Amino acid sequence: MALKKFDQINVIPFIDIMLVALAIILLTATFISHGIIEINLPTASNAETKSQLPSIEISIDVKQQFYYQQQPHTLEKMAEQLKKLSKQTPIILKIDQSVSFGRFTQLIDLLKTYQLDHLSIMTLPK
Numbered sequence: 001m002a003l004k005k006f007d008q009i010n011v012i013p014f015i016d017i018m019l020v021a022l023a024i025i026l027l028t029a030t031f032i033s034h035g036i037i038e039i040n041l042p043t044a045s046n047a048e049t050k051s052q053l054p055s056i057e058i059s060i061d062v063k064q065q066f067y068y069q070q071q072p073h074t075l076e077k078m079a080e081q082l083k084k085l086s087k088q089t090p091i092i093l094k095i096d097q098s099v100s101f102g103r104f105t106q107l108i109d110l111l112k113t114y115q116l117d118h119l120s121i122m123t124l125p126k
Contacts, residue, residue, distance in 0.1 A: 042095075042097040042123050042124070043123055043124045043125065044123040044124075044125070045125075054090075055089070055090035055091060055092050055120075056068070056069065056085065056089055056090070056091045056092070057069055057070065057091075057092045057094060058078070058091060058092070058093055058094070058107065059093075059094040059095070060094075060095045060096060060099045060103055060104065060107065061096050061099075062096045062098055062099070064099060064100065064103050066078050066107070068081050075106060075110065078107075078110060079110055079113075079114075082110060082111065082113075082114045082116060083114055085114065085116060087114075087115045087116060087117075087118075088118060089116060089118065090118045090119075090120065091111065091116055091118060091119050091120070092119075092120050092121075092122055093107070093119060093120065093121045093122065094122045095107075095121065
C-alpha cells in the first residue's frame with residue numbers, strides 16, 4: 001500500500017490559531033497599558049473618594065515630568081491646555097511623593113493663574 005503524496009498544505013487551521021493568539025495579545029495589551037505613568041502616590045488617613053464628574057488628570061512623575069491627561073507636556077504646553085478649560089472643571093493631581101515642592105508650586109501657580117481651583121490630590125489610603 002503506497003502513501004498518498006501531498007501536493008499542498010492546508011493552512012486554514014494555522015490561520016485560525018494565529019487569529020486567536022492575536023486576539024489574546026490585543027486584549028492583554030489593553031489591560032497592561034492602563035497605568036502608563038509610574039507614580040508613587042503619598043498616603044493620607046483622611047482621603048475621600050473622587051467625584052464622578054468628568055475631570056482632567058495632571059501628573060508629575062518621579063523624573064519631575066509634567067503630564068496632561070497622561071501625555072507628557074512642558075509647563076508652557078500645559079498653560080496652553082489649561083487656558084482652554086472652564087473654571088469649574090474638576091482637576092485631579094497625581095504627584096509622586098518624591099517630587100520637589102518647587103515643582104509642585106509651579107503647577108499650583110499655573111492652575112491659580114487660570115482660576116482653576118476645583119482640585120483633588122490623589123493619595124493612597126493608609
